[in-house]
Amino acid sequence: MAKPPIIFKRNTNILLDHIAATVAVGDALPAEQRMAEVTRGSRTAVRASLAYLQERGLIAGLDDRRLLRKPRPADYFDEAELQSGAQRIQEVLMERIYRNDLPPGADFTETELARAAGASTISVREFLIGFSRFGLIEKKPQGGWRLCAFDRTFATELEQVRRMFELAAVEQLVALPAGHPAFDRLDALIARHEQVKAGLPQTSEAFPALDREMHTFLIGLLDNRFAMGLNDLVSLVFHYHYQWDKGDEVPRNERALDEHLALLRALARRDRKGALTAMGRHLDSARSTMLDSVARRANGVGR
Structure with missing residues (x-):
């Protein structure tokens, strides 16, 4: 079947x-x-x-x-x-970058990535060509691919563009008419966040997927292909970088859950000012945590 x-x-x-x-x-x-x-x-x-x-x-x-x-x-x-072939390739690539701690300048091939992702080399090549526009990987002249540096500048630039889209998504949602299906999704997201928070620390590992779901839902309201492309990159970079740095995972996830709930509840109330404030606070926190993680990685601190 x-x-x-x-x-x-x-x-x-x-x-x-x-x-x-x-x-x-x-x-x-x-x-x-x-x-x-x-x-x-x-x-x-x-x-x-x-x-x-x-x-x-x-x-x-x-x-x-x-x-x-x-x-x-x-x-x-x-x-x-629920992952497409491209998503599986993304997952495997970022696993190799952070779980295996591949350093900047490390080389890899389409064949080994295709084998690990269970995908064709053609699919892998198409993904890598598209993904290379973000500056995390580059094609080698003699064949194969190279991992580029992920540094403070890259993280800062990524966060700046993320902030623009995420705040626009908040504005979009609070302007929706009463009874729009998005508000049902909000209720479901609030319930699932509360469930994960109540089960901490045992449920901490469920947070990355929930975080991706929430931000993907919000960005999806913009119906903007560039915003969705950026959201994919943000999700991959932020969460897989955090996977390398496990030192404060549980309190970090608990703090993010609280920030998410403040945002989601404000959105459910159609409280524009409160939602924008909550989103700004969450983005500030994510930016600070990411830059700290980049610094720890550069200094060789972590797992």
Whole structure:
């Protein structure tokens, strides 16, 4: 049997979040059109997700759509299953940079990266050519690729552009009309942040994926391809750099969770001033933490 497509899995996870946040056990699920708006998909795609919910025992059938139980973690598709080929290549590259501590100037080949990512060399080449525009890697004249330096200047420039897009995303969200599906996503994100925070320190490892999800959601509201491209880079650079520096991971994640919750709650209240202040505080904190991590790495301090 063919594997379900990535879009189906992603849409189903979004629908599960919506159900968890807004539908009580025994109540009927929203109309198909409403669920299509929430997932940003078609009614046909919604029906596919409903069939999955029936299979998992969340609803009795496609006609009887009353919720039999709340979604559980096992109902969700794993984050790794939602990755495209390019995302897997990104993950493997950054794993090699930070988990293996490859120094600036280290060489690598398309073949070894393709083997590690389970991708074709053509896919790897296309990704590396596109990714090289950010200045983290460069093509060697004699073949192969080289890792460039990641320094304070790069981190500062990246944060400056990130700030511009993230603040614009806050402005975009608070201007949305009441009842927009984005506010359902906000409720679900708040609930999941509270769950992760309540489980610390055991749940600390869940934070990077949750952080990527929140920022991707906000940036996605801009519907701007350049913003999304930058968001991919920010997520990779910030979180994989943090993985190298594990010294204060739990308190760092707890602080970021508090900052996220302050932002999300202000957005849910449509409090423009409060949301902009909370986002600014979070970006200041992320910038400071990243620059400290860069300095520690340059001084050979870390794991």
